[in-house]
Amino acid sequence: MDFNPKKKTSNFLLLIASFAIVSLILWNTNSFFKKFKEEERHKMEIWATAQSEFLSLPVDADPGNLHIKIFQNNTSTPMILVNKDSTIKVNNMPGIQNIDTAFLQGKIKKFKEENKPISIEYKGEKLATLYYGNSEVLNKLKYYPIALLLIIFLFGAVIYFLFKTNKTAEQNKLWAGMAKETAHQIGTPLSSLLGWNQLLKTEDINPEITMEIEKDISRLETITERFSKIGSLPILKEYDIVEETKNAFDYLKLRSSKLIHFSFDSKAERLPVLLNKALYNWTIENLVKNGIDAMRGKGSISIEIIPSGNTVRILISDTGTGIPKKNFQSIFNPGVTTKKRGWGLGLSLVKRIVEEYHKGKIKVLSSTKEGTIMQITFKVNN
Template sequence: MRFNPPKKITNAVLLISAFVIVSLILWNTNSFFKKFKEEERHKMEIWATAQSELLSSPEDQELGNIYLKVFQNNTSTPMILVDADGSYKLHNLPDLDPADTLGIRQKIRRFSSENSPLEISYQEELLATLYYGNSEVLNKLKFYPIALLLIIFLFGAVIFFFFKTNKASEQNRLWAGMAKETAHQIGTPLTSLLGWNELLKEKSLTPEITDEIEKDIIRLQTITERFSQIGSKPKLEVADIVAETRDAYEYLQARNSKLVRFSFTPGAASVPVMLNPSLYQWTIENLVNNGIDAMKGKGEIAIEVIPENSWVNILVSDTGSGMPKNQWHRIFEPGITTKKRGWGLGLSLVRRIVEDYHQGKIKVLSSGKEGTIMQLSLQMHK
């Protein structure tokens, strides 16, 4: 099945059109540069011819005035005229000292690399040699394609990141839609299960059985509520984060293997924060389950609440094998996982809940052979 073929074709057409336009601009700029350089060469040849006539006919005052006007019209091209006796004459080089022979020689070498020198002769006698460089306009024009390519590169990077962000946004909307639809589909059988559980109670069954069934139904309702909040801004309320963390801790401890040892350090009697309890407990469960997976189902999980100034830090540590430091930031990206099996969505969802919904912080505090410590930080409510 094909998705959005017109959009893909449009993107391809836009990219090809941009490439063609850029190619035409570069080709036109290069052609203009060559033409301008040829015209400047022609101008220098005229200048050299005038210089030759002036040197060969110094007594003709009328011709001298004409040639002088030719010289005066050239105010942009830097030149060095080297007479047959080796003396120098500088034109349009205000920053070069005529007595600086070393600087003049360096400039001559540079001019020779830019343009072929012109020999000024009369009746096969060499009178002088003209060395000239590119004018200021030509130099600026020479770097124009480089500047244009840089702009194009930046423009291409912007387009790339735009398409990438747009694709990520579409994926986020897809996941949010799937989560809401899942919550909607689960809601109907849950209501039915509640009714059946009430009927079981009327049959005078062992209360422990129906109580446990009811607990699991309530748990499923909580999960449904969590999924229904994905993709929309959740409602926050003032809650005691110590109590909420303890509830998540007790639930996880009761439903995990005895091979996993749990410990909880509250750090304070109560700490009020703006919280969505359902999503917060989901965050703790994700962090704890990741730790249990890292320990391969055997080890120690420790949860600690540490109030610090206006923030409260929740540390979730495990005794697993840890992860390399270059993975500390990447594990929060969608699709990144250190497990052999997994979608890589758990920690990306955790970061979204903590940072986007609660304006908090989440990071890997430390990780190594002795285990990993995850730190979740939220601002206290004043």
């Protein structure tokens, strides 16, 4: 459902532009890494050339300031120089002793993997082999692309979350608007029904008929009130949750199939809870109707109210086909339904009414092939 095509397009273009910028930074970083590695290679080749000339000098000859300066300036790149007589010299590797041959051989192997060794020759004669590793700066730079990839991932996750939240907010506004419009549309025929019922009372008919019509009109008024409250913060008042639960339960009991067995049990006579009466009754009716649907019109529905310290638990049980454990959380998401018909909004609204409006908790307490138990928890208003 596309609520705002222009906004959606602009958000998509923003996302593409952001990824393009991050990808460009990643590409530049990779290019810089390669260039830095090439420059380090060039520096090591200069050092190897100086070393070649130094090794070719007579023992008592002056090496010259240039050679010394080249050797002194290279303080960051770890090196292992293996002379033709197999003697080993280590540079820029503090704490490493030349006598630790096994460790040095391991380092030589690692350096060969990082960089191609440089053969030091003079007039065709091989004097030594230089093995060198990446400098500390290069090693840190090597992990920078990984850090950027993580940033891209986190950035994408944040964008996705923002888009999803924005879409959900737009959907909520749409559903709230539809609900309020439905309540408004029901109001006109409902007023007419009230008038017709008053007219029927003046006729010589069975009073029980008009009494039942009044109950259904009252029911329509309750439904209208419920829809009108969607999207706005409901007012909570103190009600006896035992009485309100039983009233909603009994209403459905009278209008359900005789093949369904209803049972109600409360471990307390009265429990005051801050409720919005219309929305709470809607919650109970939704859960009971879901149970009836799960039983395909035949089975047992029960409600048990259990006080527990400063809270009260309402257990709604049915003998339906059950819910797979993997779906215990997802069934409360909008659009999720196990029915062939329906939009999957019932349990989503129930969760919102219980947790957002009443600060309670709702969950699937247990579910097997023999039935399901839903649990609502509220704080008792002491």
